[in-house]
Amino acid sequence: xxxxxxxxxxxxxxxxxxxxxxxxxxxxxxxxxxxxxxxxxxxxxxxxxxxxxxxxxxxxxxxxx
Numbered sequence: 001x002x003x004x005x006x007x008x009x010x011x012x013x014x015x016x017x018x019x020x021x022x023x024x025x026x027x028x029x030x031x032x033x034x035x036x037x038x039x040x041x042x043x044x045x046x047x048x049x050x051x052x053x054x055x056x057x058x059x060x061x062x063x064x065x
Contacts, residue, residue: 005041005054005058006018006041006054006055006058006059007038008021008022008036008038008039008055009021009038010038014055014058014059014060015059015060015063016059016063016064016065018055019052019055019056019059019065020065021036021039022036022039022047022051022052022055023052025039025047026047026048026049026051026052027046027047027048028046028047029045029046030045030046035047039051039055041054041055042054
C-alpha cells in the first residue's frame with residue numbers, strides 16, 4: 001500500500017483504476033480469496049458499497065469513471 005487513502009492498486013494516486021480494481025471484489029471478507037485489504041477503506045473486514053463510495057469521493061475533481 002502506498003499509504004494514500006483510497007489508493008487500492010498501490011500507485012500512490014486515487015484514480016478510476018482504483019474503482020475498477022475494487023468493484024470485482026465487493027462482498028469479499030477478510031480471509032477470503034480475492035480480498036484486497038487496500039480496498040477495505042473503512043477496515044470493517046468486508047469490501048462493500050461504503051468502500052466504493054469513499055474511493056469515489058477521493059477521486060480528483062472532474063473524474064468520470
